Amino acid sequence: MTSFEHEPVMLDEILDVLGTVPTGVYVDATLGGAGHATALLERRDDMSLIGIDRDPIARQAASERLARFGNRATVVAGRFDQIAELVAGSGLVATEAGVAPVTGVLFDLGVSSPQLDAAERGFSYRHDAALDMRMNPEDPVSAADIVNTWSHEDLTHLLRDGADERFASRVAARIIDNRPIATTAELAEIVVAAIPAATRRTGGHPAKRTFQALRIAVNEELAQIPTALRDAIDLLAPQGRGAVLSYHSGEDRLVKRAIAEAESGGCTCPPRLPCACGAQKLVTIVPPRQRTASADEQARNPRSTSARLRCFERQAVTSDATSGGAQ
Ligand SMILES: C[S@@+](CC[C@H](N)C(=O)[O-])C[C@H]1O[C@@H](n2cnc3c(N)ncnc32)[C@H](O)[C@@H]1O
Incomplete structure (x- = not known):
């Protein structure tokens, strides 16, 4: 089973x-x-x-x-x-x-809990794995493709509209500065560094919104x-x-x-x-x-x-x- x-x-x-x-x-x-x-x-x-x-x-x-x-x-x-x-x-x-x-x-x-919990599927900032996030592994675009190829403007829109990220532009700029990004841990660290320290201490993990927005985009939810x-x-x-x-x-x-x-x-x-x-x-x-x-x-x-x-x-x-x- x-x-x-x-x-x-x-x-x-x-x-x-x-x-x-x-x-x-x-x-x-x-x-x-x-x-x-x-x-x-x-x-x-x-x-x-x-x-x-x-x-x-x-x-x-x-x-x-x-x-x-x-x-x-x-x-x-x-x-x-x-x-x-x-x-x-x-x-x-x-x-x-x-x-x-x-x-x-x-x-x-x-998403379902098992999708988030299976480290190798690359959905979660809690587990280090290849940055993937595809619900259907045969779909053409992974989260790594998006973070490594989208423009600053497109990434900013994604983070703002997909997850109400207040620091969307800063996070997008950090992502671009740190390319190529291959893993969930690398991305989580980049996002944490982009969010001002005072904000980091409130409202859950600072990378939560970025990961949500990426997941929604990858799967065209x-x-x-x-x-x-x-x-x-x-x-x-x-x-x-x-x-x-x-x-x-x-x-x-x-x-x-x-x-x-x-x-x-x-x-x-x-x-x-x-x-x-x-x-x-x-x-x-x-x-x-x-x-x-x-x-x-x-x-x-x-x-x-x-x-x-x-x-x-x-x-x-x-x-x-x-x-x-x-x-
Ligand atoms: C929240 S879970 C559903 C859990 C289910 N109701 C249960 O009781 O086990 C959402 C499921 O929908 C699937 N899913 C999400 N978006 C989809 C889409 N656009 N087309 C088909 N399946 C999708 C996901 O792969 C996931 O397995």
Whole structure:
């Protein structure tokens, strides 16, 4: 059995939201070690599940864990912005006949604990290793490629936008001065030296933000979210539900925006008037608008402290909207 220890975040809340959907297929777009997936399949023996992950080590661990569910669980390789073609290609969902509609979708964004903890994957400033950070080792660009080739301007943007690094320009300049950089320890040391001593003593490890921003860039984590959520919402059958867990403000902003767009259907009418523009509202929010982990969970699992959960339910397409909307 592959060792893959990752405690699923906000599991009870996700089971509450996705545990009551109409019979069909769950799509876990970020399968990881299949913690959420296992609990969902245990809760609902009338459901099957397609699990997507771009990381071969996660897929191996998930396949072993899900083996006991037989053909109720299918593990597929790919990125979550390919969700539509991966689900269609799995052969599990007969779209036209609607035999097995997709009625639950889960996104648990970001990295898993084993990705951070496996020193050789080069994700963490805590372990010395080659600077890699690729979730899929076959992807073309590693963290070392970025730190050794990007311009000062691009690195500054990356650190500022990807991780709110106050000293982005200074860190970028130090990186460029110290090229070539090959390992996580070298990079961590360079970042520490770039941050003023007074700031270094507050707010966790000084290299944390740089490593987060690099990881997001290497794996194009933010760029894929809007397409993935739009396609996931399109896949869902009426009354199907989606749940999205994000872990930092950059992710949560994109999730919130994608859900808001589906909720309004692109409606351009004044806020307090009934809709007359024919927009098709695709989802309603499953309240509350956003949830956080309980105090108990936050104390038990530090990873959950920054988690934000947003959930929605798919609406049926009305004939009004399909024929051009209310006029
Ligand atoms: C937070 S972990 C999921 C943990 C999982 N919910 C569990 O209970 O074990 C996120 C997983 O999503 C995968 N992942 C992240 N971004 C992805 C993407 N764009 N496409 C496919 N998989 C992705 C990562 O490789 C990782 O295994």
